[in-house]
Amino acid sequence: MIDSDDKLAALLPRVRAADWLALDTEADSLHAYPEKLCLIQISLPGADELVDPLASLDLSPLLEALRGRDLILHGADYDLRLLRRAYGFVPESVFETMLAARLLGFLEFGLTHLVKELLEVHLEKGPQTADWARRPLTQRMVNYARNDTYYLKPLADLLRARLREKGRLGWHQESCSRLVQDCAELRPTDPDQVWRVKGADRLERHGLAVLRELWNWRDHEALVANKPPYFILRHETLVALADAAAQGTTVLPLLPPRLPARRREGVQAAIERALELPASDWPQRNRASGRRPDLDERRRCDALRHRRDRRAAELGIDPTLIASRATLSSLAMDWDKYQAELMNWQRELLQH
Incomplete structure (x- = not known):
């Protein structure tokens, strides 16, 4: 694990001199809120390195060395957006293996399937729900993380050859450029939409007012507890609570039995705040977008x-x-x- 500035400094010349580089990341979105980048995996000729962003390293020299390179990634959308938010990192170009597989007509394009299909290697699915913020990593986590980049170069070589053979390499290059461009854009959060979880469209305006207040309460609770919001209350529960409160029916039976008393009180207080709002402060329902085509x-x-x-x-x-x-x-x-x-x-x- 590269977890010191000295180790990172020793890696930089190898990154700059490498003929190719494969990249992946791991975050703790299933265990923390907001999520954070916990691991950067880099494969290069002769080595598969793990870089620890949680070790208070100055990663700017590494990211600068990566920025001008053509990076090999699989399922790059999440990784690129995570790196953009965390460090402002935008690569010059990428070779995206999942996208390559889709343009070749693969119906299954997960990394495990492609490695088995094209390289005849069976990968363990690994600790997919692991807490990547834990230290030290288990050996199983280390193996899983390294495998995420170890096979990307031979996989990319095979996919590139097939794309060229089918005359689709230009399609892939253009698609990868669009992917980098899209991931570089930081999408602003609309405060009037962020709380409209799945199922919100079924609520009337009074119910939406309750939902908005409940969502804000849950978001604060999640931040304080450093847990994903669904650990506090599920989306479906928020919508059911909002609907019941707006209809004037009791909400207590809808609360999870193990919800702590303090949070039960928080839910009740949020509902009461919403019910006290005048109708003029209730959110508008989202209107159906667009018009009917002629x-x-x-x-x-x-x-x-x-x-x-x-x-x-x-x-x-x-x-x-x-x-x-x-x-x-x-x-x-x-x-x-x-x-x-x-x-x-x-x-x-x-x-x-």
């Missing part, structure tokens, strides 16, 4: 969907890689406006 738009959308599905079947890939249903609807409404959001290879497939 007959011509529906016909254009059907034609685009038929073309997309035909091309996807010919290529043996998931049709949504070419365009999602929402994208097709937007294109049918105004092709000139929304076609710019397509990647070049997607646009070409939809036009021919």
